[in-house]
Amino acid sequence: MQNYVPISDLNMNITHSKVVGVVIGKTDSRGFPDRKNVGSERFTFSFTIKDSPQNFLNVSAWGNEEYIQALSSRFQIGDCVVIENPLVVTKDYEKEERFCPSTPSLYRLLVTETHSAIKICSDLETETRILPLFHMIIKDPGDFYSLRDITANGQSLDGNIINILAAVQSVGEEKFFTKSDGRKGQRLEVWLFDDTVKSYPLVCWDKEIIQLFQTQTQRGTVLFIADARVTFDSFRSCMIATVTSKTIITVHPDTAEANQLYACIRTMLETGDLDQEVLPGDSMQLDSISDVLTVSQIKARSQEHADTFHCITYAFITMLELGSSISKIIRNRCAKCKFQITEDGQTCSNPACPSQGQQLQVTSGFEVLVDISDHTGTLKTCSLTGTVAEKTLGCKTEEFMCLSESQRTTMKWTLLLERCKIYLKVLSSPKTRSGMKASILSCALADPVEVKQNLGVLVG
Amino acid sequence: QDRINPQHQKPQREKSLRVITAVIEGMKHWGQYTNRAPMLFEIFGTLDSAVTVADYGAKKFLMRDGKNVVQCLYFENDQTLPKLIRGQAYRCIGNYSKQTDRMTCVSVRAASLSEQRNSQEAVKASDTEMRNAVLVLNEI
Numbered sequence: 001m002q003n004y005v006p007i008s009d010l011n012m013n014i015t016h017s018k019v020v021g022v023v024i025g026k027t028d029s030r031g032f033p034d035r036k037n038v039g040s041e042r043f044t045f046s047f048t049i050k051d052s053p054q055n056f057l058n059v060s061a062w063g064n065e066e067y068i069q070a071l072s073s074r075f076q077i078g079d080c081v082v083i084e085n086p087l088v089v090t091k092d093y094e095k096e097e098r099f100c101p102s103t104p105s106l107y108r109l110l111v112t113e114t115h116s117a118i119k120i121c122s123d124l125e126t127e128t129r130i131l132p133l134f135h136m137i138i139k140d141p142g143d144f145y146s147l148r149d150i151t152a153n154g155q156s157l158d159g160n161i162i163n164i165l166a167a168v169q170s171v172g173e174e175k176f177f178t179k180s181d182g183r184k185g186q187r188l189e190v191w192l193f194d195d196t197v198k199s200y201p202l203v204c205w206d207k208e209i210i211q212l213f214q215t216q217t218q219r220g221t222v223l224f225i226a227d228a229r230v231t232f233d234s235f236r237s238c239m240i241a242t243v244t245s246k247t248i249i250t251v252h253p254d255t256a257e258a259n260q261l262y263a264c265i266r267t268m269l270e271t272g273d274l275d276q277e278v279l280p281g282d283s284m285q286l287d288s289i290s291d292v293l294t295v296s297q298i299k300a301r302s303q304e305h306a307d308t309f310h311c312i313t314y315a316f317i318t319m320l321e322l323g324s325s326i327s328k329i330i331r332n333r334c335a336k337c338k339f340q341i342t343e344d345g346q347t348c349s350n351p352a353c354p355s356q357g358q359q360l361q362v363t364s365g366f367e368v369l370v371d372i373s374d375h376t377g378t379l380k381t382c383s384l385t386g387t388v389a390e391k392t393l394g395c396k397t398e399e400f401m402c403l404s405e406s407q408r409t410t411m412k413w414t415l416l417l418e419r420c421k422i423y424l425k426v427l428s429s430p431k432t433r434s435g436m437k438a439s440i441l442s443c444a445l446a447d448p449v450e451v452k453q454n455l456g457v458l459v460g
Numbered sequence: 461q462d463r464i465n466p467q468h469q470k471p472q473r474e475k476s477l478r479v480i481t482a483v484i485e486g487m488k489h490w491g492q493y494t495n496r497a498p499m500l501f502e503i504f505g506t507l508d509s510a511v512t513v514a515d516y517g518a519k520k521f522l523m524r525d526g527k528n529v530v531q532c533l534y535f536e537n538d539q540t541l542p543k544l545i546r547g548q549a550y551r552c553i554g555n556y557s558k559q560t561d562r563m564t565c566v567s568v569r570a571a572s573l574s575e576q577r578n579s580q581e582a583v584k585a586s587d588t589e590m591r592n593a594v595l596v597l598n599e600i
Contacts, residue, residue, distance in 0.1 A: 295476075316479045316553075318500070323538075371477075373500075375586040378476035409538050417479075417500075417553045417567040419582075452578035455585040 004126070007055040010088050010107050019083045019109065020126055021049030022134045024056060025101050025248045026077050026208045029068045043068035048101050048248065049081065050133045057105035058096065059083060063113045071111075071118060077212050078251075080121040080130045086111050101138070101227065101248050137224045138248055139163050141255040148196035150230060150239060151387070152396070157239065158232045164225040164241060165257060166192040167265050168217045169199055172285040174210055188213060189287055192223070192241075195264040199387070202228070204243045216251050220269050222262050224253035238391040286423050286442050292454045296376035298426060302436040306428040310441070313422050314451045317443075318378060319371035322393075322412045323405070329368055330397050335361035364397060366390060370440070372422060382424065382438040392443045414445075421446040479553070480590060481582035484528040487563070490590050491556035496597050501563065502553050503530070504571050504579050507546050523552060523563070530556075534565045541568060549576055 005017040025048040031041035043065045050056035061071055075081050086109035096108065111118060121127050144165040150157060172189040179185045188210040190202045202225070204210050217223070226248045228241045243249065252258075291311040293301065298311060322329060332341050334348040341348060347360050366389035369381045390396050393411060395403075403411070423441040480490055481502045490499065508529060509522035519534045519541045532552060534541050544550065554565035 316500075316502075318477060318479065373477050373479045375478050375480050375582075375589045377478055380476070413539055413567070448572070448574040448578040452581040455581040 004051075004082070007049075007051045007057050007105060010057070010105070010109075012088050012090065012107070014088055016085055017088070019049070019051070019086065020080065020121055020130060021051040021056070021083075022080050022130050023075060023077050024048050024050050024134060024138070024250070026072075027245050028207045029072045031065060041065065045072045046100055046245075047077075048103065049083070050136075050138075051130060053133065053136050055104065056101075056138060057103045057108055058091075058100045059086065059109040059111060061111040061116075061118070067113045074118065075120055077208060077249075078134055078216060080127050082119045082121050083109060083111060084117040084119070086116050099245050101246050132254075135250060135252050135254040137226065137250045137253045137255060139224070139226050141257050144224065144257070146196050147192060147194045147200045150200065150241070151197060151390075154239065154396070155232050157230045160230050161227050161244075161246065162230055164192070164202075164223075164228055165253070165261060166194045166200065166223060166225070167261065168213070168219055168221045168223065169193040170219060170285070171213050171217065172287055174214075175287065186210060189285060190217075191285070193265070194261060195268070197387070200241070201238075202241045202243065206243065206245075209243050209247075209249065212249065212251070220262075220265060222252060222258045222265075224250040224255070224258065226250070289423055289441075292457070294376045295372065295374045295379050298379060298424070298438070299377070299434070299436070302426050302428055308425065308427045310423070310425050313372065313374065313424060314419060314446050314454055315372045315374040315379075315422060316417055316419055317370050317415050318373040318417065319369075320412050320416045321369060322408050326401060329366060330364055330400065331367045332362045332364045335363045366393070366397060366400075372438075379438055380434065382440055384440045384443065388440055388442060392440070415443075419446045419448075419451060420444060421450065478589075478593075480586040481579060482586055483583060484523065484525050484530045486583065486587060487530070487556050488528075488558075488561070490586075491558050493590075493594060493597065494556065494558070497593060499555075500553055500566075501556050502551065502582075503563070504549065504551050504576055505530075506549055507544050510546060511541070511544050523550065530563050531561065532563045532565050532568075534568055542570075544568070551575060 003018060004020045005014060007019065007021065010017070010019070027046050029043050029045040031043050034040045034042045042062060044060055044062045045068060046058055046060040048056055048058050061068060088107050089110055091106060091108045121130070144163040147166055150164070169191040172191070175187045177185050177187070185205065186207060188204045190204065190213055192200045192202050204213065225241070225243070227244070227246045229244050230239055230241050233240045289310045289312055293311045293313055295313065295315060298313065301309060333339060334341055334353060337348060337353040339348055339353060341360070341362065365386045366384065368384045368389055370384050372379045372382055384392060392415070393400070395411065420443050422443045425439045425441055427437045428435060429437040475497050477498045477500065479500045479502060482490060484503055484505060487501045487503055493499070503523065503525070505523040505525040507521060508524035511519050511521045514520035514533060517536070519536065521532050521544065522529050523532050532554070549571040551569055551571040552563065552565045553567040554563050556563045
């Protein structure tokens with residue numbers, strides 16, 4: 001029964017071995033043109049197994065489509081599997097490091113239809129020993145970036161592979177599309193948060209990873225994401241993280257740092273702190289907003305009913321106040337009750353503030369008002385705040401304060417009087433003259449082709 | 461103040477600013493209504509003159525699309541006019557005055573190929589919108 005070969009003992013001379021481990025990562029199956037058999041395809045998928053806190057390695061299976069699809073569908077990330085009679089081969093560092101998770105092992109395993117088999121482990125004792133390894137991370141517990149570290153580094157991290165410790169804020173809707181080669185593709189956006197940043201996007205393209213998010217996580221689930229790629233997304237003009245074939249995601253990581261984060265966010269979740277502001281992603285993902293409206297249609301809709309709605313508009317920024325005094329653009333608020341405080345204020349002046357009498361904690365962020373106009377009219381004083389403003393302007397508040405007058409003017413003219421794709425959240429607000437309040441959820445220069453397509457529809 | 465308020469006066473009725481994408485001919489047509497409905501125009505065209513200095517230090521130049529031309533003025537308030545090359549495509553945003561038959565630009569920059577190719581739909585949308593708006597204006 002216990003005749004499994006530990007990963008640490010594997011070598012090329014071992015034959016007829018049985019290796020057991022928990023699957024900590026797995027890729028989708030892919031087809032390649034078969035060089036020996038022109039016209040046909042060979043299929044493959046890889047996965048990573050772990051059988052002790054220190055040891056894990058990559059396994060790849062090759063074969064025809066039918067075999068590979070069937071084999072791959074039999075287990076998923078988090079399962080404990082037994083691999084019978086794999087071929088032990090020395091790892092090709094260059095290839096392996098580029099496309100597979102980095103492992104400490106010198107070897108990798110090959111699985112083929114004729115020689116090997118993969119089974120779900122049915123031996124309870126082994127399973128009890130192996131399964132907890134799923135929650136042990138594969139990196140040094142302290143070797144991660146908080147979301148603030150990532151956003152603070154900005155574009156200097158573009159292209160880097162890093163580890164992230166954060167929790168799931170929300171899981172978006174899976175989107176399907178057809179790739180240029182005719183194959184089906186899918187995409188899932190997950191919003192992460194931690195005690196420093198309330199929303200940060202993580203993009204997944206692999207079915208296996210999408211399934212992991214859909215079945216094994218919920219709001220507040222802490223993740224250790226090893227080797228995610230951070231890139232600048234020019235479409236949204238912000239930094240995003242992407243799950244690649246090198247990435248290993250540990251759900252509920254068993255580390256002190258993760259527990260600490262969980263303790264912090266649990267209170268955030270309980271007090272509803274997370275829902276208070278308009279988040280850039282919010283529980284309402286930008287991806288799920290598809291209504292394209294003109295300014296006059298937005299005004300009409302907000303008058304028709306009092307419900308909050310979300311929409312996209314392709315319009316010009318016709319007022320952007322960045323030249324006036326900093327205190328009008330960057331506001332300080334009490335961290336506890338979000339009440340605005342003056343620069344010299346020592347305490348929160350909100351009588352109902354829960355932190356009354358205590359040391360004042362201040363958060364500061366952009367609060368810019370903009371006018372948005374198209375051929376049908378203008379939406380006045382839409383609010384552009386917080387991280388959305390930082391992304392739109394491409395600059396953090398601290399950086400902004402260091403800019404000279406002329407640098408600010410230059411920044412202003414990158415957006416002013418340019419046609420932008422603007423995601424809006426529109427609330428009815430009887431107190432204001434227009435009867436509505438619009439917050440910008442995302443704003444970036446619009447692609448002329450997209451503008452053409454959407455204006456065409458609006459006219460039609 | 462960065463507020464773009466054409467004509468520097470508030471219209472009597474609650475009529476907010478529109479940004480109209482137009483060909484030069486269209487701008488000259490809709491331009492007759494700017495006193496009743498505030499408008500900024502966006503045009504795409506080629507520079508068809510040298511850039512010279514006009515009164516009050518303004519920069520003066522001619523923009524062309526097809527057979528139509530418009531005299532443009534630009535005041536270098538907080539931004540200097542970029543170096544413009546005769547014969548190249550630019551995008552101008554500004555006010556058009558029927559009286560002087562001039563466009564006072566507030567933004568002038570090179571037009572991308574994609575913008576030039578795809579501006580037609582915006583012109584069409586603006587035309588449709590203005591036709592309807594003018595109907596309403598004439599009713600009052």
